[in-house]
Amino acid sequence: MANKNQTDGDLKGTFYLVMALGVFIVVVWGLCFGLFLDRF
């Protein structure tokens, strides 16, 4: 991408969405890990 700076500003929505996706993955993993610790 030649005009880096310009397109960099354009992908904010993408960034928030993928981060939400990432947080979802971390939360699911955390919940399962909690369940694993809780069980014998």
Next chain:
Amino acid sequence: MSQAIADKQNTDTKKQNIVSKASNKVNDFMKVDRKDANVAMAHIYVAMIALLLGGIAGLLQVLVRSGEFKLPWGIGYYQVLTVHGVLLGLILTTFFIYGFQIAAVSRTSGTLTAKQRLICWIGFWTMTAGTAMSSVMVLLNEASVLYTFYAPLQAHWIFYLGLTLVVVGSWIGALGQALRWMQWRKENKGQTSPLLSFMVVCNNLMWFVATIGVASEVLFQLLPWSLGLVDRIDILLSRTLFWSFGHALVYFWLLPAYMIWYIVIPKIIGGKIFSDALSRLSFILFVIFSIPVGLHHQLTEPGVDGSWKFLQVILTMMVVIPSLLTAFSLFATFELRGRALGAKGLFGWLRQLPWGDARFFVPFLGMLVFIPGGAGGIVNASYQMNQLIHNTIWVTGHFHLTVATTVVLTFFGAAYWLVPHLTGRTFTKELNKLGIIQSIVWVIGMTIMSSSMHVAGLLGAPRRSTFSDYGGAEIASTWASYQIAQAVGGTLLFIGILLFLYIFVQLCWFAPKGQEEFPIGEVAPNAEKTPAILENFKLWIVVLVALLLIAYSYPIFDIIQNAPLGSKGYKLW
């Protein structure tokens, strides 16, 4: 979103298509050659028969497991389960993928030569003959061993031979496709090869290396043993060889879906491919990391060191990275397109997407479902946490998200342009609407079925088991209530299959004749050149083999070195 915007969007896309068609007049392979279309469609017909029969088997399973229904005529639950797994997991996927890939190579690298096409036909008939042989043995109840084989349960040798032919046929077909790409490279020295053909070659290469493990299991263990040439086989070795293939198999399903996401979807929405180089990079990462990870299916098995399992857990996490790249690329493609159409605000671009176009909408639902699918997959692979869910119906719920929704909906969405393109018909407005309804039915059915499977799995309900009250245990009655929900969801999914097959039949024989585009996205004009190293398969094969040796040579040496007495065959069904 308002209809007006959708209409404008569609007109925009169409206008662009016309423009790109005009500007590509020189491009000979806009339309897949008639003869190539025939070989592609032959694969797709077999896939659709598998979808119907495998779907019926799936419906029977959820009904039986609800506890409210018994199979007639002495048919066994596990026989039906074997049909479901083999037909949908192996036959539907492999045949549809080859139909798509042959068309994709023909479209992007050029019409196959007579020799290349003949190779594809030989591959097709070999796979089809193998499928028929295995199916007959399953129907005769000689092979209720599930598609994962489960030695020392011993099926009839014809079942194993049939599946061997499916694999060998797939090698032949893969060669036919790869030869066309190699020809393109020879004719266009120094140029970056067509992205879609490159991806096809990646997928076939990965498949070829992965199937060496399962082919060795069948040729050197299961076949001689089921023929009575040897008495006993090494069970742990057979399982390890199987799973060295078993996880790459799921990437073999997934990568064609990624091809459609990376290349076809941008064109459908009127945008550009986000980055040619990053697309190639993620495919190369899949080639390298899809195979040396099979031990994560064997985390709770005895006989393999924990440290070696953990090494493959690390490699499994590596294979998540190309999916992270993909998620960003796809959203970015959507956002750039939406903004080009004048969208404002953080998420305004979402409204600009062609939601009314089944070719976009259906695969998009597949992408969404991949988010919980992927999250669950990371949990599964997390070493000791695997004990939470191993062999519970959570796993079934997991791959019904990834394969049976993400991949399948993407294939359905692709069929809506691929099939009419190949049959010379058009995807009408009415069929488009039906396609959208179909995908919504699918997602609702799958949400019900898969989430109840996930929950029941965390409560300990086993997978691959018929209905049982487990001696009246309290927890089993809790599972049973989730099994009712699974039956409801599964019934909706079956309706979804019928709807799709109705559309398919229309597109093959009844829809109005015409031209349907095979959409191929273009890279943004100002994109930088793709590094040549990404096309250097020799290098990547060396890396792949090195990783395989690191991940597998000691565990397999150890398994053979410390092998206990082998097992004789059992037929316990």
Next chain:
Amino acid sequence: MHLHKYEKYWLVFGVGSLIVFLLITGIMAFHNGSHPPSAKNTINHEKVDEIAPFNNPGVHKVEGKDWDYEAVVVASAFYYDPPVLEVPVGAKVKFIATSKDVVHGFGVAGTNINMMLEPGYVSEYVTTVNKVGEYLIVCNEYCGAGHAQMHSMLKVVDPK
């Protein structure tokens, strides 16, 4: 190859999360000893009934070991021997199991005890049973027509 600025942030977050998952599971495994069942002892699966400890299936109190009880289980199509395992709450128990014929599963619903049982191999898992209750044990690996009828019960009881 140019990576978009946000894509770099995203990859750092994503790959960082994966590394954290690996660190947590790795520390649990190699520091706290929480591995999935990975025992490497082998056995002649056709003579299981004659070989200790499987010649005497059941729950046994043991002395001088890292655990208080051994729960010895023999699986075969389609049942577990013994049909009930009873252990006192709070005890550290080593589950030791194997198969006499085909591959079976040993999944204790509602717990982390979940092992594959394969002919020729001894599967082991040590845990402290810290919650009173009746836990259904099911075969969770397909083993044949009677697979779904193959079950037993783990009873964690309060001895007082």
